[in-house]
Amino acid sequence: MNKAPFGYAVVNLGCKVNRVEADGFERLLAERGGIPAPESAADLIIVNTCTVTGEAEKKTRKAVRHALSAAETAKVVVTGCATEIDASTYEAMGDRVTVVPKARMALYLEEGAFLSQLPERRAEGAKSKDPATLLPTDGRTRIGIKVQDGCDNACTYCIVHVARGRTVSRPADEVVSEAVALARAGVREIVLTGINLGSYDADGCDLADLCRRLLEETADLHGPGENPCRFRIGSIEPMDVSMDFIGLLAEAEGRICRHLHLPLQSGSSRVLREMARPYDADEYRQLVDYLRAMVPEIALTTDVIVGFPGETKDDFEDTCALSRHAAFSKIHVFPYSMREGTPAAERTDQVAPAVKADRASRLRALSETLAAADRTARAGTVELALVERPGHATTESYHEVFAREDAPAGSLVPVMM
Ligand code: SF4
The missing domain is CATH 3.80.30.20 (tm_1862 like domain)
Known part of the structure; x- marks a missing residue:
């Protein structure tokens, strides 16, 4: 398997399930040699779409257009609920767009055929990531x-x-x-x-x-x-x-x-x-x-x-x-x-x-x-x-509160409400 590094960005819209699926895409991309990058420096951009409301669909189309303009040569993979309902709208958005059904995404990323379709590897502005890590790169705890x-x-x-x-x-x-x-x-x-x-x-x-x-x-x-x-x-x-x-x-x-x-x-x-x-x-x-x-x-x-x-x-x-x-x-x-x-x-x-x-x-x-x-x-x-x-x-009750500045991110600390 070709493991030459490439920069990737995953743009996620919608619900918590989409968020978790997007984290899974990142893990598979890291295993293929991918390095997280800003969209403007990415060779591959995945847009994980949402169709729950008309507004969500509008944001989805905007996200795909943004991906296409942010990096002039990047391959843009569009997947998720909006493409299950209407793949043709996204396929028509440009030659660099590939629509992949959500059910096939894991296989698509594991097989790695997309690697040969990426532009010359740049990975500028990318941060290296331990492929073995389970944790997302954006600091979420x-x-x-x-x-x-x-x-x-x-x-x-x-x-x-x-x-x-x-x-x-x-x-x-x-x-x-x-x-x-x-x-x-x-x-x-x-x-x-x-x-x-x-x-x-x-x-x-x-x-x-x-x-x-x-x-x-x-x-x-x-x-x-x-x-x-x-x-x-x-x-x-x-x-x-x-x-x-x-x-x-x-x-x-x-x-x-x-x-x-x-x-x-x-x-x-x-x-x-x-x-x-x-x-x-x-x-x-x-x-x-x-x-x-x-x-x-x-x-x-x-x-x-x-x-x-x-x-x-x-x-x-x-x-x-x-x-x-x-x-x-x-x-x-x-x-x-x-x-x-x-x-x-x-x-x-x-x-x-x-x-x-x-x-x-x-x-x-x-x-x-x-x-x-x-x-x-x-x-x-x-x-x-x-x-x-x-x-x-x-x-625990899902209210945002202040915590001690020295409490490490990701820890559970007692807080007086
Ligand atoms: S049909 Fe839609 S709104 Fe109703 S329970 Fe299922 S996912 Fe939720």
Whole structure:
């Protein structure tokens, strides 16, 4: 295998799963002799795309155009969800563009046929990287592991389940070995990610079983006086949160962060039904109440779509009321975005853009209020926080806080809220 050095840049858009996949591309590129470089000095630029909203797709096209202009001779590989839905748009962007389906990316990088298509090797401005390292080059201290891909649901606004296909879970042994290697390398917070993480099922091992194994097998992989690594659940659909999992969360003493990102999408049962979400507002409320009773320290964050077709003022008020009841510490607000090929895009009762914008801004303001209230409620308590960079850390409950300047990046330190 040709291992002459070449400069590469990986441009990642979208969700945490994409981030983890992009880290995997970097590892494979390092094994082929690649050295991270700025886009302007790269011989190969990979753009890992996103199609979740119209805005994400716009950013994706801009990223590919930017890659083509940043380095005049670089080969540009475009992969990910946007290309699964519409490869031809990207193929038409220039002779230097190659579209590679996400499922083939690992093989494409391992086989290394692309090496012969790279311009003269320059690798200017590149930093050398130990190919064996598991850690990303950009200084991130919280590292993701992808444990699952795809989704068997069919939410009527969503194109991601089309782009990603049916649900597939990685074998538990593989996930555990990756976590053990990260813990040995000193990583103190590992994020479990998936497109529909709660559907994890590898030969009968569900998410709670997987978490139990991860806790056991990494419990002692830390130095004297250090905290063992902890795990954060990326995002979990409300209907997939089992009693068994909640019991584990309550017992794990923070080694599974007492923070769940539970997508709500709407607080109106009628809208949820039209979205084909498999729960109603009452079931969501009951889940939140049960979580708060069993795990009093828990922090809850969420995603909400505002302006779904047919959403009325009352539906929106129901969303605000349920958000207040759930006391979310962060609401990611998405104005509804029409995705061609989805049932919701066909509807004739689309909400006017100005109404969507107004509801989005009101819900973002509510999110700020609720975040401040959650911080106030935690005042005086102590949480372990992951130091992201000197002086800055993120708590178990996912609030950003100041940490001691001398606390090393990547360590877990106690912080008074
Ligand atoms: S749960 Fe719904 S929104 Fe999430 S990926 Fe599956 S179909 Fe899309």
